Amino acid sequence: MKYFRGSFVFTLICLCLAALLGYHMTGTPTGILSVVFICLVLGILEVSLSFDNAVVNATVLTNMSDVWQRRFLTWGVLIAVFGMRLLFPLIIVGFAAHLGPVSALMLAIEHPDQYTHILSGAHTAIMGFGGSFLAMVGLKYFLDAEKEVHWITVIEQQLTKLGKLEAIEIGIVLLALLAMSQFMPAAEAFNFIVAGLSGLVAFIAVEAIGTILEAPEETTTAVAKTGLGAFLYLEVMDASFSFDGVIGAFALSTNLFVIALGLGIGAMFVRSLTIMLVKKGTLAEYRYLEHGAFWAILSLATLMFVSVYHDIPEVITGLIGAALIGIAAYSSIRWNKLNPEVN
Structure with a gap:
C-alpha cells in the first residue's frame, strides 16, 4: 500500500473538491453525493482502461533515475490532470470553434451541452492523432530486428524480420491513414490525415x-532512456491513451471540472501502479507482460481508427486491453513453472 498512499490522499482532496462543486451546482445533499459518485466512477473507469498504459510506462521508467521517476509522479500528474483532462479539451474546443481559451472555458461552464457537441465534433482528428502515435509505439516495439523474446511467436517472429526494413513502421501507419481516409468525406478525410501525420x-x-x-544506446522501447526524453515520451503516450477516455467521460457528466477531478483520480492511481511495477520488478518476473501491453496498445490504436466510423463502447476497449494483459501474465506464470532453472 505504500505505493498508493499519495493516490489515496489525492483522491480524498479531489472528492472534497467534488463535494464543494456539487454543493455549488445544486446546493442539495443529493447533488453533492451525485457529483462525488460520478468522480469515483470516472476514476475507476480510468484505472481499468489504463492498466496497459501503466505496464508500458513501467518499461520506460525502469531505465529512468529515481529523480525522474518522482518527477513523473509529481509533474506528470499535474500535466495529466490539468493538462490533458482540463486544458486539452478547452484547446480542442477553442480551435474548432475559433474561440480563445477564456471564451472556451466560459462556454464549458455556461453551455456544457454546446461545449460537448463541439468537442465530439473533433472526434475524427483526435482519433487520427492518438491512433497514429500509439500505432507507432506498438509497431516500434514489435518491428525490432534485435528482439529475441517472443510471446505470440508465429506473428512476432515475422514482425521482427520486417523490422530489418528501414522505417517500415512509418510506412504501415501512413498506409493505414490513407486506407481509412478513402471512406470519409473530403473535408473529414483531410482533417484525419493531417491529425494522423501530426501523431507521426x-x-x-x-x-x-x-x-x-543522450548518446545512442539500445533499449527495448526504442526510445532513448534519458530522463527528459523518456518523460516527454510518457506524457505524449499518456495523452494518446486518454483521448477516448476524455471524450467518453462526457457520457457521465458534461461538467468539465467533474470530469477533470474524476479522471485525475484515475491518472494518479495509474502512476502509482506504474511506480509499483518498477520498484517490485514485476516486468522482469512476468516474461510476457510487456508483450501483452504492447499488443493492447496496437489494439487500442486500431480501435481508435475504427471508431471514426463506428461507435465503440469504452468497456470493449478496456476489456480487450485487460484480456491481453491477463493472458500474457498467465503465459508468463506458465513459462516460469516450465523453466524454473531460469528464475
Whole structure:
C-alpha cells in the first residue's frame, strides 16, 4: 500500500473538491453525493482502461533515475490532470470553434451541452492523432530486428524480420491513414490525415529529443532512456491513451471540472501502479507482460481508427486491453513453472 498512499490522499482532496462543486451546482445533499459518485466512477473507469498504459510506462521508467521517476509522479500528474483532462479539451474546443481559451472555458461552464457537441465534433482528428502515435509505439516495439523474446511467436517472429526494413513502421501507419481516409468525406478525410501525420511527427520528435540528449544506446522501447526524453515520451503516450477516455467521460457528466477531478483520480492511481511495477520488478518476473501491453496498445490504436466510423463502447476497449494483459501474465506464470532453472 505504500505505493498508493499519495493516490489515496489525492483522491480524498479531489472528492472534497467534488463535494464543494456539487454543493455549488445544486446546493442539495443529493447533488453533492451525485457529483462525488460520478468522480469515483470516472476514476475507476480510468484505472481499468489504463492498466496497459501503466505496464508500458513501467518499461520506460525502469531505465529512468529515481529523480525522474518522482518527477513523473509529481509533474506528470499535474500535466495529466490539468493538462490533458482540463486544458486539452478547452484547446480542442477553442480551435474548432475559433474561440480563445477564456471564451472556451466560459462556454464549458455556461453551455456544457454546446461545449460537448463541439468537442465530439473533433472526434475524427483526435482519433487520427492518438491512433497514429500509439500505432507507432506498438509497431516500434514489435518491428525490432534485435528482439529475441517472443510471446505470440508465429506473428512476432515475422514482425521482427520486417523490422530489418528501414522505417517500415512509418510506412504501415501512413498506409493505414490513407486506407481509412478513402471512406470519409473530403473535408473529414483531410482533417484525419493531417491529425494522423501530426501523431507521426510527435512520435519522431519525442524520440529525436531523447536521442539528442543522450548518446545512442539500445533499449527495448526504442526510445532513448534519458530522463527528459523518456518523460516527454510518457506524457505524449499518456495523452494518446486518454483521448477516448476524455471524450467518453462526457457520457457521465458534461461538467468539465467533474470530469477533470474524476479522471485525475484515475491518472494518479495509474502512476502509482506504474511506480509499483518498477520498484517490485514485476516486468522482469512476468516474461510476457510487456508483450501483452504492447499488443493492447496496437489494439487500442486500431480501435481508435475504427471508431471514426463506428461507435465503440469504452468497456470493449478496456476489456480487450485487460484480456491481453491477463493472458500474457498467465503465459508468463506458465513459462516460469516450465523453466524454473531460469528464475
